[in-house]
Amino acid sequence: MKIHRIQALITRHLFLYKRSLPRLMEIFYWPFLDLVVWGFITVYLMKFQGQLPGVVTFFLGALILWDVLFRAQQGITISFLEEIWSRNLMNLFASPLKPSEFLAATMTLSVFKVAMVSCVMVAAAYFFYSYNVFMIGLSLIPFVVNLIVTGWIIGVLTTSLIMRFGQEAEVLAWGMVFLFQPISCVFYPIDILPKWLQAVAWANPATHVFEGMRGVLSGGSLPVAHLGWAVGLNLLYLVTIIGVFHWTFNICKEKGLLVRVGE
Amino acid sequence: MLPIVEVSGLTKRFGDFTAVDGVSFEIRPGEILGLLGPNGAGKTTTFQMLLGLVTPTAGSIRMFGKDLVQHREEILSQVNFSSTYISMPYSLTAEENLWVTAKLYGLSDIARRIDEVVKKLEMEEFRHKLTRKLSSGQMTRLTLAKAILTEPKILFLDEPTASLDPDIAHKIRALLKDVRRSAGLSILYTSHNMREMEEMSDRIIFLQKGKVVAQGTVQEITERFGQRDLEEVFLKLARES
Ligand SMILES: Nc1ncnc2c1ncn2[C@@H]1O[C@H](COP(=O)(O)OP(=O)(O)OP(=O)(O)O)[C@@H](O)[C@H]1O
Ligand SMILES: [Mg+2]
Numbered sequence: 195m196k197i198h199r200i201q202a203l204i205t206r207h208l209f210l211y212k213r214s215l216p217r218l219m220e221i222f223y224w225p226f227l228d229l230v231v232w233g234f235i236t237v238y239l240m241k242f243q244g245q246l247p248g249v250v251t252f253f254l255g256a257l258i259l260w261d262v263l264f265r266a267q268q269g270i271t272i273s274f275l276e277e278i279w280s281r282n283l284m285n286l287f288a289s290p291l292k293p294s295e296f297l298a299a300t301m302t303l304s305v306f307k308v309a310m311v312s313c314v315m316v317a318a319a320y321f322f323y324s325y326n327v328f329m330i331g332l333s334l335i336p337f338v339v340n341l342i343v344t345g346w347i348i349g350v351l352t353t354s355l356i357m358r359f360g361q362e363a364e365v366l367a368w369g370m371v372f373l374f375q376p377i378s379c380v381f382y383p384i385d386i387l388p389k390w391l392q393a394v395a396w397a398n399p400a401t402h403v404f405e406g407m408r409g410v411l412s413g414g415s416l417p418v419a420h421l422g423w424a425v426g427l428n429l430l431y432l433v434t435i436i437g438v439f440h441w442t443f444n445i446c447k448e449k450g451l452l453v454r455v456g457e
Numbered sequence: 458m459l460p461i462v463e464v465s466g467l468t469k470r471f472g473d474f475t476a477v478d479g480v481s482f483e484i485r486p487g488e489i490l491g492l493l494g495p496n497g498a499g500k501t502t503t504f505q506m507l508l509g510l511v512t513p514t515a516g517s518i519r520m521f522g523k524d525l526v527q528h529r530e531e532i533l534s535q536v537n538f539s540s541t542y543i544s545m546p547y548s549l550t551a552e553e554n555l556w557v558t559a560k561l562y563g564l565s566d567i568a569r570r571i572d573e574v575v576k577k578l579e580m581e582e583f584r585h586k587l588t589r590k591l592s593s594g595q596m597t598r599l600t601l602a603k604a605i606l607t608e609p610k611i612l613f614l615d616e617p618t619a620s621l622d623p624d625i626a627h628k629i630r631a632l633l634k635d636v637r638r639s640a641g642l643s644i645l646y647t648s649h650n651m652r653e654m655e656e657m658s659d660r661i662i663f664l665q666k667g668k669v670v671a672q673g674t675v676q677e678i679t680e681r682f683g684q685r686d687l688e689e690v691f692l693k694l695a696r697e698s
Contacts, residue, residue, distance in 0.1 A: 196563065198560055199561055202560035203557075203561075205557060205560065206553075209546075209548070209553050210549065213548060280544060280545070280546040280547055281543060281544040282545065284508075284540075285543060285545065285558070288509065288510055289534075290529075290531075290534040290561075292530065447509075448512045449471070450502070452510050452511070453505055453510050453542075
């Protein structure tokens with residue numbers, strides 16, 4: 195891996211964001227609106243505080259953390275789509291750039307994106323609903339790191355599908371992550387799910403994070419077991435999906451798709 | 458002198474369609490080789506294989522005496538290309554796009570290199586313009602600028618003058634010959650403009666339906682087919698098939 199090539203790609207996207215209002219909106223506008231809606235729902239639910247202990251802290255925390263995963267995924271997939279839209283893939287992959295460097299750059303970009311979106315959401319939650327996400331405490335750090343990695347995994351998966359199946363698969367950039375939402379147990383505990391779906395959900399690293407989060411918020415200590423599972427699953431999937439990406443990349447070179455995606 | 462590019466038995470099949478069929482040729486240092494052929498002959502596919510964007514079904518590609526598959530990174534850092542088929546990110550200015558390219562290829566002294574290239578290609582008036590706002594001729598100049606910016610030893614140019622006005626096209630040809638002379642650059646070139654081919658090429662390869670049907674200097678080829686110029690040879694070959 196060569197740092198200057200990763201740097202080149204990151205700078206290219208920063209140039210882009212610098213002057214694109216729609217792209218900046220994506221970072222500030224949607225997360226903010228999400229928060230407003232869910233904030234009001236939470237305020238409403240607070241009236242039933244007695245029946246549903248901790249509901250307020252659960253919802254907004256979950257929302258902010260879910261957005262970490264979502265934006266991490268988008269950071270990867272949208273960066274790839276930008277290259278398709280600007281017919282730039284040929285310029286990139288006919289240069290010495292390696293697929294792994296491309297991934298490293300998009301992963302870094304996705305961390306930028308997550309950082310910015312999170313700042314907006316954390317601040318808005320605090321000002322509008324006096325909600326302080328940091329009450330989750332120190333476990334917030336491993337939670338966020340794990341969710342970013344899960345976001346990357348879904349992002350690289352989506353990118354591979356778009357690379358292989360072209361334009362028709364573009365909607366996956368926004369839709370794919372929601373396929374994972376029901377089995378991530380973001381807003382409800384896992385025992386709500388039917389038994390067979392619980393088994394599926396436990397294989398999802400995000401589920402362990404959200405279960406862990408609820409544990410911490412209802413007074414538990416650092417959820418070591420959940421974090422262990424999340425880290426293990428994430429590593430396993432990350433290595434697998436990077437392999438899948440390289441494999442898809444080679445298929446696309448065989449079929450001559452790399453120079454045609456987006457057409 | 459050892460050839461700088463050696464292509465042997467290069468074949469590409471898409472399913473059961475053969476786009477490039479057992480093509481072999483060499484490019485010598487400092488040589489301009491013209492790749493000629495009707496639409497669909499396999500020129501672009503050949504370029505894409507040379508750039509590592511399409512995997513050949515069979516055959517081998519060697520540059521600087523090394524195999525492209527095994528030494529991809531090293532080879533591609535000394536190669537660049539331009540084509541009517543590519544574009545550059547629209548929301549960046551021409552200069553920002555050049556900057557990103559320079560960084561991608563690991564150039565040092567980027568600002569000086571960009572100034573040089575901007576001057577050479579007469580891009581001053583649009584260097585700070587958004588790429589989205591460039592005319593197609595300016596866009597062509599930008600992609601050419603990105604190609605020579607990295608000081609490649611081999612240039613692959615797929616219809617580089619297709620959307621240029623005659624004046625700029627003339628200047629570009631002069632420029633390419635000039636870089637070739639000063640930097641000892643080798644160029645593989647396609648164009649549907651026969652006069653341009655005659656003017657530019659040291660040698661020509663004629664591709665048809667993926668196969669090499671003629672190879673040699675313009676004179677050798679016209680003599681062999683008993684025609685006055687390349688255009689007549691082209692028409693003869695294209696219509697006979
Ligand atoms: N990815 C692909 N999948 C299937 N067929 C392809 C693919 N790429 C090219 N072809 C086919 O291969 C043949 C050669 O195409 P190519 O683009 O190399 O021609 P060309 O010589 O550059 O033509 P032109 O002068 O029109 O640019 C064409 O018949 C084309 O349809
Ligand atoms: Mg072509």
